[in-house]
Amino acid sequence: MPERWEERWTLPPPMDRGLMRACIGLSGLGAAILLIAVLHDPARAWQIYLVNFLFWGGLAQGAVVFAAIYHVVEARWGLTIRRLAEGMAAFLPVSFLLFFPLYPALDLFFGRIQDVNPLRGAWFDPRFIFVRGGLGLGAMTVVSLLFVYYSLRPEVGAALERGLRPRRWLYGVLAQGWQGERLEIQRSERGMDVLAAGVLLAYPITYTFMAFDLIMALDPFWYSSLFGVYFFVSSFYLGLAGLTVVVALLARRGLPGIASRQLSDLGKLVFGFTLMYAAMVWSQYIVIWYGNLPEETHFVVLRLWEHPWAPLSWSALAAVVLAPFVVFLSRRAKENTTIMLSIGLLISAGLWLERYVLVVPSLWPGDIAPLGWMEIGVTAGFLGAAGWSYGFFFQHFPLLPLTPSVQAPNPAGAHALEKTSSSA
């Protein structure tokens, strides 16, 4: 077994130092552009900041929720994919910190809304939204990080014990009070059991609040009780799409544990959630269509039929639902890394556009959709931050997880059955 541990700790990280530096540079550039944009046109700057905050935070959280589901259902089909999902937790503390600059933005957004619709009352007071959002997001971040901590702790402790890694501060913190491999693995399994359930309970609640407070409430009159479900399903779908991009990129580089079967299984999951997402869109649409109430229909009409938002909304739907549905009908497409990568990027881009058309039309009074240097700069900044946090994770932790009770996937699956049949 020791050589297997070593093998896992000596795999090169997916991002080299050059790429990491580029990501750090990109995030710095994004911050500078945001600063200039806020001074130049604060309303436009903060709306695109909100779009990106919802998009990148949702992507990271959706992937961690996938890892939690993987643990809860005791899945075995793609252990490497689970670790790649856990890595996205590295962006969660960054995302939590990025919530705080939203305070002046909330004041800007909701001050206007209270003038238009004073009946909204204290629930939509920007300070109250900020406090409950911060508390919810903070709790969600802590639970998610603790879940990933329990996944990493036995590996870090065992690596320190074997001298595979120097005792740096991060490893020291993670392996504090180490009590030996066997005991620690059992303890971590129990910890993960509880925390995975915690992640899965906290996720829908937090993301429902986020959807209501940070998207739905931006429109002074619109409300939909289903919107929370729609948002957390779409964020989970986004997490899967982001994961597909990473998995396809690493599969092209020959990462162990990702064979065509794992790709195909991930493709099936994405395909399933394409349908789930479409069902969520339809559930919203059909109820609003039947009711035909002006305070509900205006939200949909503005986005689907009116200039300048209609082409963006339809493009988002084509990228998020139509293209993946048609392409992923084919089994071969799901096993092809180029197609998986393209579809993962397409869904992600489509969902970015979807966040954009959910947020911006409620706030932007102009006749032309604001898509220029501010939008590109701020989005690039978030991309950089997500990139370096992900790179940081895999510079410090192994790409392939290993615990005795969770064995790495066996390509032929032969031995597992052999064991079953001989013991029968």
Place this chain on the structure above:
Amino acid sequence: MARPSAGLVGSFRHLDSLLEAISRLHQAGYRDLQALSPVPHHAIDEALKKPPSPVRVFTLIGCLLGAATGLVLTIATSLHVSLITGGKPIVSIPPFLIIVFELTILFGGLLTLGGMLLNARLPLVHIVPAYDPRFSEDRFGLWIRCEVRDFDPVTRLLESADAEAVHRVGE
């Protein structure tokens, strides 16, 4: 060429041995193989190199038929009754799509089941002569239809792949 009625059945203790035997028989040019396993396993499907299942064609036909039925049913009944509801047009596609979707899934599911039964030749009235009750318990079987003159080389191939026993059937 007519399919040989006779054949050999190898019995294996381990899945790896079965897969090895399939691979060696393929290399030697024997293609008419049937595996008997206590549990379904993808590795066996892959080793046997069977063409993709024709059941998916049944599914596709079922889905298209279901969607068409749903559209015809909703549009035709609405036009027949012509009752305006909630100020909406008589032929209103959004609510019809729910019926279309449900019938797509229903017909697709039913034809998949039918296609599966048809292609698997179920329900099975006659048990294949190669069957042994142990193939439902803890052993894997491999049935090779071949001419009598091939019995010796096939037996050697099976034994070289660690077959526990080899016996003749269907003579």
